[in-house]
Amino acid sequence: MRIACAAFALLLAAFPALAQNVKITPIGSHPGELCANDRAIIFEDPTGVRFLYDTAQNVTAGDDPRLGAIHLVLLSHMHGDHVGDLKLKAPGEGTCANSARVPAPNSTTAEVVAAKNAVLVTTRAMAGFVHNKVDTIRGGGSKPMDFCPTLAATVPVPAACSSRIDMGGVFTAKAEGARQGVEFTIVYSAHVNDVAPSLLSKARQDLLKADGAQLGYGPPVGFVVKFTNGLVAYLSSDTAVFGDMKTVIHDFHKANLAVINLGPNPGLFQSGAYALNDLLEPASVIFTHVNEAATEGGKLRANTQTAALMKQVKAPAHLAISERTMEFDGKGKCVSGC
Numbered sequence: 546m547r548i549a550c551a552a553f554a555l556l557l558a559a560f561p562a563l564a565q566n567v568k569i570t571p572i573g574s575h576p577g578e579l580c581a582n583d584r585a586i587i588f589e590d591p592t593g594v595r596f597l598y599d600t601a602q603n604v605t606a607g608d609d610p611r612l613g614a615i616h617l618v619l620l621s622h623m624h625g626d627h628v629g630d631l632k633l634k635a636p637g638e639g640t641c642a643n644s645a646r647v648p649a650p651n652s653t654t655a656e657v658v659a660a661k662n663a664v665l666v667t668t669r670a671m672a673g674f675v676h677n678k679v680d681t682i683r684g685g686g687s688k689p690m691d692f693c694p695t696l697a698a699t700v701p702v703p704a705a706c707s708s709r710i711d712m713g714g715v716f717t718a719k720a721e722g723a724r725q726g727v728e729f730t731i732v733y734s735a736h737v738n739d740v741a742p743s744l745l746s747k748a749r750q751d752l753l754k755a756d757g758a759q760l761g762y763g764p765p766v767g768f769v770v771k772f773t774n775g776l777v778a779y780l781s782s783d784t785a786v787f788g789d790m791k792t793v794i795h796d797f798h799k800a801n802l803a804v805i806n807l808g809p810n811p812g813l814f815q816s817g818a819y820a821l822n823d824l825l826e827p828a829s830v831i832f833t834h835v836n837e838a839a840t841e842g843g844k845l846r847a848n849t850q851t852a853a854l855m856k857q858v859k860a861p862a863h864l865a866i867s868e869r870t871m872e873f874d875g876k877g878k879c880v881s882g883c
Protein backbone atom coordinates (compact mmCIF):
# COMPACT_ATOMS: atom_id res chain seq x y z
CA MET A 546 0.00 0.00 0.00
CA ARG A 547 2.79 2.36 1.00
CA ILE A 548 4.66 1.57 -2.22
CA ALA A 549 1.50 2.17 -4.21
CA CYS A 550 1.02 5.56 -2.54
CA ALA A 551 4.62 6.53 -3.19
CA ALA A 552 4.27 5.50 -6.81
CA PHE A 553 1.10 7.56 -7.09
CA ALA A 554 2.83 10.58 -5.53
CA LEU A 555 5.64 10.21 -8.08
CA LEU A 556 3.09 10.02 -10.85
CA LEU A 557 1.45 13.24 -9.65
CA ALA A 558 4.83 14.96 -9.48
CA ALA A 559 5.59 13.87 -13.03
CA PHE A 560 2.22 14.97 -14.39
CA PRO A 561 1.14 18.17 -12.64
CA ALA A 562 -2.02 18.26 -14.75
CA LEU A 563 -3.20 15.18 -12.84
CA ALA A 564 -2.43 16.76 -9.49
CA GLN A 565 -5.16 17.87 -7.19
CA ASN A 566 -5.08 21.64 -7.49
CA VAL A 567 -7.47 24.32 -6.31
CA LYS A 568 -8.58 26.60 -9.14
CA ILE A 569 -8.94 30.29 -8.33
CA THR A 570 -10.61 32.61 -10.83
CA PRO A 571 -11.21 36.28 -10.01
CA ILE A 572 -14.14 37.89 -11.80
CA GLY A 573 -13.75 41.64 -11.92
CA SER A 574 -14.84 44.50 -14.12
CA HIS A 575 -12.34 44.18 -16.99
CA PRO A 576 -11.18 40.81 -18.38
CA GLY A 577 -7.40 40.40 -18.14
CA GLU A 578 -6.91 43.29 -15.71
CA LEU A 579 -6.90 43.97 -11.96
CA CYS A 580 -9.14 47.01 -11.60
CA ALA A 581 -10.18 49.37 -8.83
CA ASN A 582 -13.54 47.79 -8.04
CA ASP A 583 -12.46 44.15 -8.30
CA ARG A 584 -13.20 41.86 -5.35
CA ALA A 585 -15.17 38.74 -6.40
CA ILE A 586 -13.23 35.47 -6.66
CA ILE A 587 -14.41 31.95 -7.58
CA PHE A 588 -12.68 28.98 -5.89
CA GLU A 589 -12.97 25.39 -7.05
CA ASP A 590 -11.85 22.45 -4.90
CA PRO A 591 -10.52 19.33 -6.71
CA THR A 592 -13.67 17.48 -5.56
CA GLY A 593 -15.80 19.99 -7.49
CA VAL A 594 -17.05 22.18 -4.62
CA ARG A 595 -17.25 25.71 -6.07
CA PHE A 596 -17.83 28.93 -4.17
CA LEU A 597 -17.85 32.67 -4.72
CA TYR A 598 -16.11 34.91 -2.20
CA ASP A 599 -17.88 38.30 -2.01
CA THR A 600 -20.16 38.84 -4.99
CA ALA A 601 -19.30 42.55 -4.72
CA GLN A 602 -20.12 44.93 -7.58
CA ASN A 603 -18.51 42.49 -9.98
CA VAL A 604 -21.39 40.34 -11.23
CA THR A 605 -23.90 41.46 -13.83
CA ALA A 606 -26.68 39.49 -12.09
CA GLY A 607 -27.23 36.27 -10.16
CA ASP A 608 -26.95 34.39 -13.45
CA ASP A 609 -23.82 36.18 -14.71
CA PRO A 610 -22.56 33.66 -17.31
CA ARG A 611 -19.02 33.84 -15.89
CA LEU A 612 -20.17 32.19 -12.64
CA GLY A 613 -21.05 28.65 -13.72
CA ALA A 614 -22.04 26.34 -10.87
CA ILE A 615 -21.80 28.08 -7.50
CA HIS A 616 -22.50 25.94 -4.43
CA LEU A 617 -21.70 28.50 -1.76
CA VAL A 618 -21.50 32.27 -1.49
CA LEU A 619 -19.26 33.85 1.17
CA LEU A 620 -20.19 37.29 2.52
CA SER A 621 -17.53 39.15 4.51
CA HIS A 622 -19.39 42.35 5.36
CA MET A 623 -22.16 44.76 4.46
CA HIS A 624 -20.25 47.55 2.73
CA GLY A 625 -21.77 48.16 -0.69
CA ASP A 626 -18.61 47.08 -2.49
CA HIS A 627 -18.92 43.60 -0.87
CA VAL A 628 -22.60 42.77 -0.30
CA GLY A 629 -23.15 44.42 -3.70
CA ASP A 630 -25.39 47.50 -3.71
CA LEU A 631 -24.48 47.92 -7.38
CA LYS A 632 -23.94 45.39 -10.15
CA LEU A 633 -21.62 45.42 -13.13
CA LYS A 634 -23.25 46.82 -16.26
CA ALA A 635 -21.15 44.54 -18.46
CA PRO A 636 -17.57 43.22 -18.33
CA GLY A 637 -15.25 45.80 -19.87
CA GLU A 638 -17.64 48.78 -19.59
CA GLY A 639 -16.44 51.99 -18.03
CA THR A 640 -12.80 52.40 -17.12
CA CYS A 641 -10.52 50.18 -15.05
CA ALA A 642 -10.40 52.98 -12.46
CA ASN A 643 -14.20 53.30 -12.39
CA SER A 644 -16.23 50.44 -13.86
CA ALA A 645 -19.78 51.03 -15.18
CA ARG A 646 -22.30 49.86 -12.58
CA VAL A 647 -26.06 50.04 -12.02
CA PRO A 648 -28.15 49.71 -8.82
CA ALA A 649 -28.79 46.26 -7.32
CA PRO A 650 -31.51 47.03 -4.74
CA ASN A 651 -31.67 43.43 -3.47
CA SER A 652 -27.84 43.13 -3.32
CA THR A 653 -25.78 41.01 -5.67
CA THR A 654 -25.22 38.57 -2.78
CA ALA A 655 -28.94 37.76 -2.58
CA GLU A 656 -29.18 37.67 -6.39
CA VAL A 657 -26.49 34.99 -6.67
CA VAL A 658 -27.75 32.98 -3.67
CA ALA A 659 -31.26 32.97 -5.15
CA ALA A 660 -30.17 32.19 -8.72
CA LYS A 661 -27.78 29.38 -7.70
CA ASN A 662 -29.74 27.90 -4.74
CA ALA A 663 -26.49 28.33 -2.86
CA VAL A 664 -25.38 28.03 0.74
CA LEU A 665 -24.64 31.47 2.18
CA VAL A 666 -21.61 31.36 4.48
CA THR A 667 -21.58 34.36 6.81
CA THR A 668 -22.57 35.33 10.36
CA ARG A 669 -26.15 34.90 11.52
CA ALA A 670 -26.59 38.68 11.74
CA MET A 671 -25.71 39.19 8.08
CA ALA A 672 -27.60 36.06 7.04
CA GLY A 673 -30.84 37.61 8.33
CA PHE A 674 -30.46 40.48 5.88
CA VAL A 675 -29.79 38.16 2.93
CA HIS A 676 -32.69 35.83 3.84
CA ASN A 677 -35.11 38.78 3.53
CA LYS A 678 -33.66 39.90 0.21
CA VAL A 679 -33.78 36.38 -1.25
CA ASP A 680 -37.43 36.12 -0.14
CA THR A 681 -38.11 39.48 -1.86
CA ILE A 682 -36.52 38.25 -5.10
CA ARG A 683 -38.56 35.05 -5.02
CA GLY A 684 -41.82 36.79 -4.11
CA GLY A 685 -44.72 35.76 -1.91
CA GLY A 686 -45.72 32.11 -1.77
CA SER A 687 -42.17 30.77 -1.88
CA LYS A 688 -40.73 29.03 1.17
CA PRO A 689 -38.71 31.57 3.21
CA MET A 690 -34.93 31.13 3.13
CA ASP A 691 -33.61 29.74 6.41
CA PHE A 692 -30.50 28.37 8.06
CA CYS A 693 -29.22 25.01 6.80
CA PRO A 694 -30.36 22.10 9.00
CA THR A 695 -26.76 21.06 9.86
CA LEU A 696 -23.25 22.54 9.86
CA ALA A 697 -22.19 20.06 7.20
CA ALA A 698 -23.90 19.91 3.83
CA THR A 699 -23.60 17.93 0.66
CA VAL A 700 -23.63 20.36 -2.25
CA PRO A 701 -25.52 21.33 -4.26
CA VAL A 702 -28.12 21.74 -1.50
CA PRO A 703 -31.81 21.25 -2.41
CA ALA A 704 -32.75 24.80 -1.37
CA ALA A 705 -30.76 27.94 -0.61
CA CYS A 706 -29.85 28.11 3.08
CA SER A 707 -27.25 29.78 5.28
CA SER A 708 -24.49 28.48 7.49
CA ARG A 709 -25.65 29.35 11.05
CA ILE A 710 -22.10 29.98 12.24
CA ASP A 711 -20.50 33.01 13.86
CA MET A 712 -16.90 33.88 14.75
CA GLY A 713 -14.84 30.68 14.96
CA GLY A 714 -17.67 28.52 13.63
CA VAL A 715 -16.95 25.87 11.00
CA PHE A 716 -19.19 24.88 8.10
CA THR A 717 -18.30 21.93 5.87
CA ALA A 718 -19.39 21.46 2.26
CA LYS A 719 -18.85 18.12 0.58
CA ALA A 720 -19.38 17.20 -3.03
CA GLU A 721 -21.61 14.19 -3.74
CA GLY A 722 -19.51 11.03 -3.34
CA ALA A 723 -16.39 12.85 -2.07
CA ARG A 724 -14.57 11.41 0.94
CA GLN A 725 -13.68 14.79 2.36
CA GLY A 726 -15.36 18.21 2.49
CA VAL A 727 -14.16 21.80 2.21
CA GLU A 728 -14.07 23.51 5.63
CA PHE A 729 -15.02 27.17 6.10
CA THR A 730 -14.11 28.91 9.35
CA ILE A 731 -15.20 32.47 10.12
CA VAL A 732 -12.40 34.63 11.51
CA TYR A 733 -12.25 38.22 12.65
CA SER A 734 -11.48 41.16 10.40
CA ALA A 735 -10.41 44.44 11.96
CA HIS A 736 -12.86 46.63 10.07
CA VAL A 737 -16.44 47.97 10.41
CA ASN A 738 -19.71 46.49 9.16
CA ASP A 739 -22.07 49.32 8.25
CA VAL A 740 -24.62 48.41 5.62
CA ALA A 741 -24.86 50.36 2.37
CA PRO A 742 -27.87 52.69 3.09
CA SER A 743 -29.42 52.16 -0.36
CA LEU A 744 -30.17 48.54 0.58
CA LEU A 745 -32.40 49.58 3.50
CA SER A 746 -36.07 50.59 3.49
CA LYS A 747 -36.77 54.30 2.94
CA ALA A 748 -38.16 54.62 6.49
CA ARG A 749 -34.94 53.18 7.95
CA GLN A 750 -32.79 55.40 5.74
CA ASP A 751 -34.65 58.50 7.02
CA LEU A 752 -34.32 57.47 10.68
CA LEU A 753 -30.60 56.87 10.32
CA LYS A 754 -30.11 60.15 8.48
CA ALA A 755 -31.90 62.08 11.24
CA ASP A 756 -29.34 60.81 13.75
CA GLY A 757 -26.31 60.85 11.44
CA ALA A 758 -26.05 57.14 12.13
CA GLN A 759 -24.92 53.99 10.36
CA LEU A 760 -26.52 50.59 10.78
CA GLY A 761 -24.04 47.82 11.61
CA TYR A 762 -24.72 44.09 11.27
CA GLY A 763 -22.37 42.75 13.93
CA PRO A 764 -18.68 42.15 13.26
CA PRO A 765 -17.26 42.03 9.72
CA VAL A 766 -15.42 38.81 9.00
CA GLY A 767 -12.74 37.04 7.03
CA PHE A 768 -12.52 33.32 6.32
CA VAL A 769 -10.10 30.42 6.54
CA VAL A 770 -10.91 27.78 3.93
CA LYS A 771 -9.36 24.30 4.18
CA PHE A 772 -9.45 22.57 0.80
CA THR A 773 -9.24 18.80 0.32
CA ASN A 774 -5.77 18.96 -1.29
CA GLY A 775 -4.26 20.58 1.83
CA LEU A 776 -4.41 24.19 0.67
CA VAL A 777 -5.44 26.48 3.54
CA ALA A 778 -6.52 29.88 2.24
CA TYR A 779 -6.95 32.95 4.42
CA LEU A 780 -9.46 35.33 2.84
CA SER A 781 -8.76 38.55 4.70
CA SER A 782 -11.68 40.73 3.56
CA ASP A 783 -11.09 44.40 4.42
CA THR A 784 -8.91 44.48 7.51
CA ALA A 785 -6.27 46.41 9.34
CA VAL A 786 -3.17 44.54 10.46
CA PHE A 787 -4.07 42.74 13.71
CA GLY A 788 -2.66 40.16 16.07
CA ASP A 789 -4.90 37.27 15.01
CA MET A 790 -2.96 37.17 11.74
CA LYS A 791 -0.11 35.59 13.72
CA THR A 792 -1.90 33.66 16.46
CA VAL A 793 -5.11 32.44 14.84
CA ILE A 794 -4.43 32.50 11.09
CA HIS A 795 -0.76 31.46 11.02
CA ASP A 796 -0.15 29.50 14.23
CA PHE A 797 -3.51 27.77 14.64
CA HIS A 798 -4.93 27.42 11.11
CA LYS A 799 -1.54 27.27 9.36
CA ALA A 800 -2.81 29.15 6.31
CA ASN A 801 -0.44 28.70 3.37
CA LEU A 802 -2.17 31.07 0.93
CA ALA A 803 -3.19 34.63 1.86
CA VAL A 804 -5.79 36.39 -0.30
CA ILE A 805 -5.43 39.99 0.82
CA ASN A 806 -7.69 42.99 0.27
CA LEU A 807 -5.68 46.19 -0.17
CA GLY A 808 -7.07 49.71 -0.47
CA PRO A 809 -6.41 52.89 1.47
CA ASN A 810 -8.96 52.63 4.30
CA PRO A 811 -7.63 49.73 6.43
CA GLY A 812 -4.06 50.80 5.77
CA LEU A 813 -2.58 47.61 4.31
CA PHE A 814 -0.66 49.57 1.70
CA GLN A 815 1.35 50.76 4.72
CA SER A 816 1.19 47.70 7.00
CA GLY A 817 0.81 44.92 4.41
CA ALA A 818 4.50 43.99 4.25
CA TYR A 819 4.67 43.51 8.03
CA ALA A 820 1.35 41.62 8.04
CA LEU A 821 2.59 39.22 5.37
CA ASN A 822 6.30 38.89 6.16
CA ASP A 823 6.10 38.79 9.96
CA LEU A 824 2.60 37.65 10.91
CA LEU A 825 0.94 35.55 8.18
CA GLU A 826 4.08 34.12 6.49
CA PRO A 827 2.13 32.35 3.72
CA ALA A 828 3.70 30.37 0.89
CA SER A 829 1.91 32.66 -1.61
CA VAL A 830 -0.16 35.81 -1.70
CA ILE A 831 -2.97 37.01 -3.96
CA PHE A 832 -3.77 40.72 -3.97
CA THR A 833 -7.23 42.08 -4.76
CA HIS A 834 -9.47 45.03 -3.72
CA VAL A 835 -6.70 47.39 -4.81
CA ASN A 836 -8.94 50.47 -5.32
CA GLU A 837 -6.77 51.60 -8.21
CA ALA A 838 -6.29 50.49 -11.80
CA ALA A 839 -3.38 48.22 -10.89
CA THR A 840 -2.74 46.77 -14.35
CA GLU A 841 -2.74 47.88 -17.95
CA GLY A 842 -2.69 45.26 -20.69
CA GLY A 843 -2.55 42.70 -17.88
CA LYS A 844 0.79 44.04 -16.58
CA LEU A 845 1.31 45.69 -13.20
CA ARG A 846 1.54 49.49 -13.57
CA ALA A 847 4.81 50.68 -12.05
CA ASN A 848 3.67 53.81 -10.25
CA THR A 849 0.88 52.23 -8.21
CA GLN A 850 0.54 51.55 -4.49
CA THR A 851 0.08 47.88 -5.35
CA ALA A 852 3.46 47.80 -7.12
CA ALA A 853 5.15 49.52 -4.18
CA LEU A 854 3.82 46.88 -1.76
CA MET A 855 4.65 43.94 -4.07
CA LYS A 856 8.33 44.92 -3.86
CA GLN A 857 8.30 44.58 -0.06
CA VAL A 858 6.60 41.19 0.20
CA LYS A 859 8.84 38.15 0.55
CA ALA A 860 6.39 35.42 -0.55
CA PRO A 861 5.50 35.11 -4.25
CA ALA A 862 2.67 37.62 -4.75
CA HIS A 863 0.10 37.30 -7.53
CA LEU A 864 -2.51 39.73 -8.80
CA ALA A 865 -6.19 38.74 -8.94
CA ILE A 866 -6.46 39.26 -12.71
CA SER A 867 -10.06 39.05 -13.85
CA GLU A 868 -11.07 35.84 -15.65
CA ARG A 869 -7.60 34.30 -15.39
CA THR A 870 -7.52 30.97 -13.54
CA MET A 871 -4.65 30.27 -11.17
CA GLU A 872 -4.04 26.79 -9.76
CA PHE A 873 -2.59 26.14 -6.32
CA ASP A 874 -1.26 22.91 -4.87
CA GLY A 875 -1.76 21.77 -1.29
CA LYS A 876 1.36 23.57 -0.11
CA GLY A 877 0.13 26.97 -1.30
CA LYS A 878 2.31 27.12 -4.39
CA CYS A 879 0.92 28.47 -7.64
CA VAL A 880 1.49 25.77 -10.26
CA SER A 881 -0.41 27.26 -13.20
CA GLY A 882 -1.83 30.56 -14.46
CA CYS A 883 0.23 32.93 -12.29
Ligand SMILES: [Zn+2]
Pocket residue numbers: 622624736783
Ligand atom coordinates in the same frame (compact mmCIF):
# COMPACT_ATOMS: atom_id res chain seq x y z
ZN1 LIG B 1 -15.29 47.45 3.80
Ligand SMILES: [Zn+2]
Pocket residue numbers: 624626627783834
Ligand atom coordinates in the same frame (compact mmCIF):
# COMPACT_ATOMS: atom_id res chain seq x y z
ZN1 LIG C 1 -14.16 46.96 0.60
